[in-house]
Each structure stands twice: as structure tokens, then as C-alpha cells.
Amino acid sequence: METIALVGNPNSGKTTLFNALTGSNQKVGNYAGATVSRVSGILRTPHGNKFELLDLPGCYSLSPNSPDERITRDVLLGDQEGAERPSAVVCVVDASNLERHLYLVFQVIDLGLPVIVVLNKVDLAEKQGIRMNVELLSEELGLPVVPCQANKGKGVIDIKQAVRHPFPHIPRRTWQADKHTEKAIDDLTSKLESNDLENAGAHAIHLLADAVYRTEPQPGIDRGVRQSAMDVADTAIRSGSSPEESISQARTKRAQAICKVAARRQEVDGLTNSDKIDRVLLHPIWGWFVFAGLMLVVFWTIFRVAEYPMGWVEEIIGALKDSVAALLPAGDVKDLITDGIIDGVGSVVIFLPQILLLLFFIGLMETSGYMSRAAFLMDNVMSKVGLSGKAFLPLLSSYACAIPGIMATRTMDSAKQRLLTIMIAPWMSCTARLPVYALLIGMLLAGYGAMVQALTLAGLYLLGTSTALLAAWLLAPRVKGGEEPTHFMLELPSYTVPDLKYIMRHLLERAWSFLAKAGTIILGISIILWALKTYPKPEEGSPAAEDASLALEQSYMGKIGHGIEPVVKPLGYDWRTGTALVAAFAAREVFNSSLAISYSVDEEEFDDEDSFLDQLRAKMNAATWPDGSPIYTPLTTLSLLVFFVYALQCLPTTAVVRRETGSWKWALGQLAAMTIVAWLAAFAIYQVGKLMV
Numbered sequence: 141m142e143t144i145a146l147v148g149n150p151n152s153g154k155t156t157l158f159n160a161l162t163g164s165n166q167k168v169g170n171y172a173g174a175t176v177s178r179v180s181g182i183l184r185t186p187h188g189n190k191f192e193l194l195d196l197p198g199c200y201s202l203s204p205n206s207p208d209e210r211i212t213r214d215v216l217l218g219d220q221e222g223a224e225r226p227s228a229v230v231c232v233v234d235a236s237n238l239e240r241h242l243y244l245v246f247q248v249i250d251l252g253l254p255v256i257v258v259l260n261k262v263d264l265a266e267k268q269g270i271r272m273n274v275e276l277l278s279e280e281l282g283l284p285v286v287p288c289q290a291n292k293g294k295g296v297i298d299i300k301q302a303v304r305h306p307f308p309h310i311p312r313r314t315w316q317a318d319k320h321t322e323k324a325i326d327d328l329t330s331k332l333e334s335n336d337l338e339n340a341g342a343h344a345i346h347l348l349a350d351a352v353y354r355t356e357p358q359p360g361i362d363r364g365v366r367q368s369a370m371d372v373a374d375t376a377i378r379s380g381s382s383p384e385e386s387i388s389q390a391r392t393k394r395a396q397a398i399c400k401v402a403a404r405r406q407e408v409d410g411l412t413n414s415d416k417i418d419r420v421l422l423h424p425i426w427g428w429f430v431f432a433g434l435m436l437v438v439f440w441t442i443f444r445v446a447e448y449p450m451g452w453v454e455e456i457i458g459a460l461k462d463s464v465a466a467l468l469p470a471g472d473v474k475d476l477i478t479d480g481i482i483d484g485v486g487s488v489v490i491f492l493p494q495i496l497l498l499l500f501f502i503g504l505m506e507t508s509g510y511m512s513r514a515a516f517l518m519d520n521v522m523s524k525v526g527l528s529g530k531a532f533l534p535l536l537s538s539y540a541c542a543i544p545g546i547m548a549t550r551t552m553d554s555a556k557q558r559l560l561t562i563m564i565a566p567w568m569s570c571t572a573r574l575p576v577y578a579l580l581i582g583m584l585l586a587g588y589g590a591m592v593q594a595l596t597l598a599g600l601y602l603l604g605t606s607t608a609l610l611a612a613w614l615l616a617p618r619v620k621g622g623e624e625p626t627h628f629m630l631e632l633p634s635y636t637v638p639d640l641k642y643i644m645r646h647l648l649e650r651a652w653s654f655l656a657k658a659g660t661i662i663l664g665i666s667i668i669l670w671a672l673k674t675y676p677k678p679e680e681g682s683p684a685a686e687d688a689s690l691a692l693e694q695s696y697m698g699k700i701g702h703g704i705e706p707v708v709k710p711l712g713y714d715w716r717t718g719t720a721l722v723a724a725f726a727a728r729e730v731f732n733s734s735l736a737i738s739y740s741v742d743e744e745e746f747d748d749e750d751s752f753l754d755q756l757r758a759k760m761n762a763a764t765w766p767d768g769s770p771i772y773t774p775l776t777t778l779s780l781l782v783f784f785v786y787a788l789q790c791l792p793t794t795a796v797v798r799r800e801t802g803s804w805k806w807a808l809g810q811l812a813a814m815t816i817v818a819w820l821a822a823f824a825i826y827q828v829g830k831l832m833v
Contacts, residue, residue, distance in 0.1 A: 143192045143224060144183065144303065145216060147248060148232030149241055150198035151512075151633040153260040156642055157232055157290035158195040161299065178223075185300045194226060202247040203350040206558075207550055216251050217346065218339055219358060225339070228254040228307045230299070235265035235272055235287070236634065238403045242395035245281065246315060247349075251342045254307035258299055259287045264634055267413075270405050277402035283311040291639055313345075315394040320381035324348055328372045337365055348373055348383035414509070414634040421513050431517055434510075438501045442494050442540070442571070449493035457486035472674070480670030483733070485663055489655065491541070491729070494571040496647050498540035502533065503643035509635040516632065525609045526616025528552065531561040535608070538568035539601075542793045544650060546800055560612055560619045562797060563810055566788050567608035569601045572728040576784050579732055583757050584777045604785045607817075665791055669723055669730070672697040673737070689740045697723065711783065711822040712776035714765070724789050731784075735760065775829040779822040786818035 146161075148154035162181025183193040196215060197208030204210040211220065218225030231248050233241035238259075248255055262272060278285040284302050288295025316322070325344055332340035343361070347354040347369035353361075354369040376383050421427050461482045468474040505511040511533060519529025530552050538545030545565045552558040577600060581593050673695050678684030684691040692698050693715075701719030708718040720734035736752075739759035746752040763771045788794065788811050798807035 141190060141192050142227040142305075143180075143194050145194045145196050145226035145229045146232065147196050147212060147216070147229060147244070148198060148260075149200055149234065149237075149244060151509075152198070152232045152234045152241065153290040154198060154232040155195060156639055157258065157260065157288070157296075157299075158193065159642060159645060160290055160293055160296045162193055183300070183303065185303050185305075186297070187304065189303070189305045191303065193230075199244070201244060202346065203353070205554070206552055207555075213346075214358075216248070216253070217342060219361065226253065228256070228303075230256045230258060230303070232258045232260050232290075234633075235259045235262045235403075236268055236270060238265075238270075238272075239395050239399045242398060243391055246313065246391045246394065249281070249283070249311050250313050250345045252310055252339060254310055255283050256299070256302050256308075257281060257283060257285045258290075258295075259285055260290050261634075262287045263289050264636075265403075268405075270403055273402045273404075277398065280314070280398045280402055281311065282314060284308065291636065315387075315390040317383075317386040317390040318381050320376045320379040321348065321383050321386040321390075324372045324376040324381075324383055327375075328369055331368045331372070332365060335365055335368070337361075344369075345387070348376075349387040351384055414632075417635055418513070418632070421510070422516065427513075427517055431514060434505075438498070439539070441501070442497050446494040446497050450490055453490050453493065454486075457482065457490065461486075475674065476667070476670060480667050480674075481663065483666075485666055491571045492651060492655070495540040495544070496651060498537065499544065499647055499650055500643060502537060503646055504638045506533075507636065507638040507642060509633045512632050522609075522612075525613035527560065527609075527612050528554070528557050531557065534561050534565060535568055538565040538570060541570050541572070542566040542568070542790065543796050546793070546796055549800070556619055559801060559806070560615055562800060563615060563619070563806070564608040564611050566790065566793055566810070566814065567604050567611065567786070569604040569785065570728075572790070573784055575729040576724075576731050577781065579735075579753055579756065580777050580781050580784075582753060583760065583772060584774055584781070586757070600781060600785055603782075607786065665725070669697070669725075672700070673723070673734075687740065689738050692719070692737050707819075710827065711819065712771075712773065712779050712826040714763075714771050716763075717771075717780070721783075721787075721789070725791050727792075728784065728789050732756070739763070775826050775833070778829070779826040782825050783818045783822040786814060786821050788814040 146154060146158055158179070158181065161183050179195040181193050181195070183191045185191070194215070196212040199209040199212045201209070202213045202216065204213050214220035215223050216226065216229065229248050229251070231245050233245060245255075245257060257278075259272065259274060259277070265272060272287070274285050274287050286295060286298050286302050288299060290296075317325070325348060328344040328348060329341050332344055337343055343365075347361075347366075351373075354366050354373065357363075358366075373383050421430055461478050464482065465474060465478050468477065502511070505514065515529040515532045517529075518532040522529055522531060531549075534545045534548040534552075536545075537548050542565050545568065546562050549558045549561045549565075552561065577597055581596050585593050585596060673692060675696060676694070678691050678694060684694050693702075697719055698715070700722055701715040704718045704722070705713075705715040708714075708721065713721075716735065716738040719738065720731045723734040724731040732753075736756055739756065741752070741756045741759055746755065760772045761770070765771055794807050794811050797810055798804055801807065
């Protein structure tokens with residue numbers, strides 16, 4: 141089956157069109173050797189032909205600034221490992237921003253592949269007073285141009301009609317550089333052909349148009365080819381012509397010339413609707429009020445509305461556990477499946493509703509056009525600590541779970557900015573911390589009302605966020621190194637009605653990805669922790685056989701807890717708390733269930749979560765040191781809260797950081813650094829507090 145690549149600028153409507161063309165016939169994977177997703181689907185045309193439609197990551201240019209854009213370039217050039225070069229390209233452009241989008245069209249034409257241009261958002265262009273002459277545009281470009289409105293499904297059939305096989309002739313480039321650059325293109329093409337390099341003409345133009353591409357090692361380009369490109373470029377430069385500037389200027393001038401004749405702008409009275417909305421949403425004062433209000437609504441919904449689906453998930457997990465327990469005979473296998481696998485994985489899956497709710501709101505903001513405005517507002521603040529406004533989305537996603545937040549950094553332009561964002565993302569308090577916060581805040585502020593407890597919870601979120609920004613400020617000079625500062629450039633797309641179909645499909649993909657993670661990494665960790673808490677098993681008839689807390693103390697996990705007690709005792713914790721901290725590496729919320737075992741509190745005996753927490757708090761408040769002094773003083777509880785704000789305590793996150801950075805050094809360094817910071821902060825709270833009391 142032949143492959144057609146779908147390319148376009150971010151916010152051009154490319155993904156919406158992909159969904160309209162392929163329907164539900166889609167599959168998602170990763171490119172070989174890369175963390176960038178490979179999304180493809182089946183496109184069926186009215187002529188009876190069937191193609192694989194490959195949705196390439198959005199890009200502004202084929203001279204990449206991010207891993208996503210690099211994948212798009214390499215696939216189109218045929219340099220991507222494990223991916224065949226597509227047979228044709230469908231290039232989606234925004235009719236309301238035609239001049240800028242045509243630059244990418246020219247780069248695609250230069251690849252020497254059949255091309256179809258899809259002119260999307262023609263309705264928006266008309267509202268802005270732009271009159272498109274599609275026939276003239278097609279004539280100027282020398283290839284088929286199909287107008288459409290992807291969000292309403294208009295023009296989809298016409299696009300399928302345009303995809304004919306055999307494909308139309310390969311378009312010729314219509315821009316002309318200066319004579320020195322044109323000679324360099326011809327010379328380099330001849331040299332590459334003599335070296336038997338595939339797509340010699342396409343590679344020649346790209347090698348001359350992108351200095352980084354010809355000077356850095358690239359997949360599919362050997363050292364001899366790059367040296368030839370550098371020699372030819374140097375010859376052109378000595379002749380007084382920079383190939384990069386000459387090619388860029390030629391493409392830009394050609395785009396301007398085409399727009400003058402094919403996209404005439406009529407005078408319109410007043411501002412567009414998007415401009416009018418931006419006068420409020422981007423206002424230096426009112427814009428922040430709107431932003432803060434939206435964030436309050438988002439987080440209130442996540443923490444309040446999500447309680448209902450989380451309760452349903454908890455009931456389903458409980459019913460599954462009871463059903464499995466009824467089918468299996470008593471023994472280690474039954475305990476492993478019910479207490480190890482179902483409880484372990486279920487303790488993480490229960491937070492899926494909160495994660496999906498946050499991702500739903502993110503989808504609304506992205507597809508409506510507001511996300512770019514939020515990033516624009518945040519850029520001024522984040523730039524002061526060495527971050528780009530584009531870090532806003534990954535950090536916002538990290539409030540749900542650090543894993544999707546870290547994965548969202550793939551679209552960032554700078555590799556070093558991306559690394560900096562990955563390093564601080566886990567300090568944004570994720571939803572897995574909420575059960576621990578609920579337990580400890582209830583102990584610390586038992587005599588205070590809900591408002592005080594809610595403000596304390598907000599303070600913990602503020603503490604984590606402030607620390608993340610402070611860490612970015614401290615790490616930026618080290619992580620960014622000698623990288624030249626980049627200007628923050630971000631397209632502000634016109635406001636549109638959110639694409640609910642795209643959002644729901646995206647949520648399903650993320651939910652499946654999350655469940656796959658729960659079924660692999662978390663499953664493995666849960667089994668290991670269950671084994672540590674179960675073995676060695678107490679002898680029949682011994683006191684430990686009747687007392688779960690005593691059995692835990694004698695297990696390997698209990699021995700680990702006793703072993704690390706000297707490390708955690710300066711923070712005010714005993715071996716039981718230390719054991720719970722070790723268990724929480726599978727998932728932070730396991731901390732509560734581990735303490736429940738230590739204090740012989742059976743969660744299944746209670747009808748609701750509040751009753752369970754009240755009983756656990758009572759047992760913890762009654763716990764004492766050997767000298768009779770209470771273990772869980774207000775200082776101890778506050779120390780624990782601060783520890784959980786700062787500690788990574790999440791091995792699945794460490795595994796994802798390793799995958800995204802390609803280095804165990806960064807992943808383990810992050811884990812160690814956050815653990816040390818958490819220990820020092822908790823130590824300071826407890827020891828300084830003791831001196832002051």
C-alpha cells in the first residue's frame with residue numbers, strides 16, 4: 141500500500157482534516173529510535189484506491205527546531221529510519237495566513253514529490269476580507285489546489301477526488317535564487333547523483349538551504365555528502381552569496397507575488413472578532429483576571445466533579461477484586477492477584493478521571509485558540525526564570541500527571557528548553573499527591589474548618605509551583621549552556637468553536653496510553669512491592685500470622701523500613717512511615733494504604749473514604765515512640781506534607797524521563813536531586829520547628 145503524507149503548519153487544521161479523511165481507521169505508534177508518535181490511517185478514494193495516510197507532526201518549516209519538525213523533514217526526504225518515503229504529499233494551508241503558509245508549500249514542492257494543496261479555513265479568510273482565486277493559485281503553483289472547511293467536513297470529498305493514482309506529475313519549483321546559488325544547486329545535485337544518493341535534487345536544495353542540516357550528522361547522509369555540500373556552499377559564499385539567505389528570500393518573494401494576484405485582501409471595517417476578543421484576553425490587566433478565573437474553574441472541576449467518576453472507578457475495582465477473590469482458592473496466587481495486581485494498578489487507575497478532565501480542558505483551550513494566548517501571557521513571567529512561554533502547556537498538564545506533561549515537551553523548539561521543562565515538571569503537584577494531602581491536612585488541621593484546609597491545599601500547590609520556577613531559574617544557566625537566546629514566536633490563531641470530535645479521540649488515545657502504562661510499569665512495580673510486603677511469610681500459629689502490622693514489620697519491606705529509620709528519624713518519622721515512603725515509589729497514593737496495613741486499618745471495613753481516613757488518622761495520632769512520646773506531632777505532619785511536595789516518589793515518571801531524554805543520567809539525577817531537596821526541606825521544618833517550640 142502506498143503512503144501519502146499529510147503536512148501543514150500547527151493550527152492549520154491538519155489533524156482535523158486527517159480525522160475527516162480517515163475516520164476511525166487509525167493507528168498510533170512511535171517512529172524507530174524516536175519518542176515522536178507516528179499516526180496513520182486508511183484513506184479510501186472514490187476511484188476504489190486505498191492509501192496509508194500519514195499525519196506528520198505540524199511544522200512551520202522543514203528546517204527544524206524541535207524533534208517533531210525533525211521527524212517531518214526526515215520522513216519527507218526519505219532519511220527516517222524504518223519509514224519509507226511517501227509517494228505523495230497533501231499540504232494543508234490556512235487560507236487566512238496564506239503568505240506565511242506558502243513558505244512550507246515551496247519547501248515541500250522542492251522535495252520532488254507529487255503535491256496536492258488543501259486550502260483550509262476559506263470561510264475565515266472571507267470573513268477577514270480575503271478573496272481567494274483558487275484556479276489562479278493552482279496555476280501559479282503548478283499543482284492541484286482544493287478549498288475546504290475541515291471542521292465542517294466541507295471539501296473532504298473533493299480532496300479524495302483529487303488523490304488520483306497514478307499520481308499527478310511532480311510540480312516544478314517556481315522560485316528562482318541568485319545565479320551563484322542556482323549554480324551551487326546544480327553543482328551539488330550533480331555531485332550527489334554521482335554518489336548515488338537518492339532524491340539528489342531534493343537533498344541538494346535542503347543541504348544548501350539549511351546550514352545545520354549540512355554541518356551536523358544526519359540519518360541517511362554520509363560524511364562525504366555533507367563535505368561536498370559544505371564545499372559547494374563555501375564556493376557560493378566566496379562569490380558573495382549566502383545560499384540560506386538567497387533561498388529563503390526567493391521563497392518569500394515568490395509567496396508575496398502569488399498572494400498579490402491570488403489572495404486579494406479587501407478593505408474591511410473595524411476589527412475581526414478575534415481581534416476584539418484579544419483586546420480583553422490579552423489585556424495586561426483584564427487578561428490575567430480571565431486567565432486566573434479559567435484556571436480556578438478548571439481545577440475546581442478537576443477536584444470536585446471528578447469525585448463522581450473516581451467513585452465509580454473505585455466501585456468497579458472493588459467489584460472486580462471481590463469477583464476474582466470468590467473464584468480463587470486461598471493462597472499466594474489469590475493474594476498476588478487481588479492485593480498485589482488489582483489493588484496496585486487500581487490505586488493508579490482511579491486517577492484516570494482527573495487526568496482526562498484536565499486533558500479535556502486543555503483540548504478545549506487548544507482547539508478554541510485560547511492556549512496560544514495563555515502561553516503568550518505566561519511568557520513574560522516564565523522568561524524571567526529562563527523558561528519559554530511554550531513550557532506552559534507541559535507544566536499545566538503536569539498538574540494532572542507528570543508523565544503526559546513530560547511527553548508534551550516534544551513540541552518545544554529548543555532541546556535545552558525542553559530538558560529544563562522536563563526537569564521541573566514533577567514539582568507541579570499531580571493528582572496522585574491528593575490522597576496523601578487529604579490524610580495529612582486532616583491530621584494537621586483537624587480542629588479547623590474546610591476553608592482553612594482548602595487554603596492549605598492551595599498553599600501546597602503554590603509551594604510546588606514556586607519551587608519549580610525557582611529551580612528553573614537556578615538550572616537555566618547550567619542546562620542551557622552556551623545556547624543563543626531565542627525570541628518567543630507563537631502563532632495566535634483565530635478563535636474557533638472547539639473540535640469536540642478531535643478532543644474525544646485525543647482523550648481516548650491518552651486514556652489507552654495511560655492504561656497501557658498502568659498495565660506494564662506500574663504492574664511490575666506493584667508485584668515487586670507486594671512480594672516485599674508478603675515475604676518472608678510468618679509461621680502458622682505465630683503472632684505475626686494473626687496481626688497484619690506485625691507481619692509487615694517482619695517482611696522484607698519492614699526490614700527495609702527499619703534499615704532506613706536512621707535516615708528518616710531526623711525528619712520525625714519512624715520505620716512505619718519509612719516503609720510507606722518506600723512503597724509510595726510505585727505511586728504516591730500507595731502511601732495511605734501502606735500506613736493502613738502498618739496500623740491494622742482495613743479499608744474494606746468502611747463504607748466511605750472519609751470514615752477510613754478518620755480511623756487511620758486516629759491510629760496514627762495514637763502511635764508513640766518507645767519512650768511514649770507521640771510520633772505524629774504537628775511538626776511531623778507538616779514535615780511529611782513538605783516532603784511529598786518536593787519528592788519525586790514516582791518510578792514510572794523516572795522511566796518516562798529516561799525515555800524522553802535518552803539518558804539515565806538525567807533521569808536518575810532528577811530522582812536523586814528531588815529526593816535530597818525533599819529530605820533537606822523536611823529536615824529543616826522538623827528540626828527548626830523543634831528548636832522554636
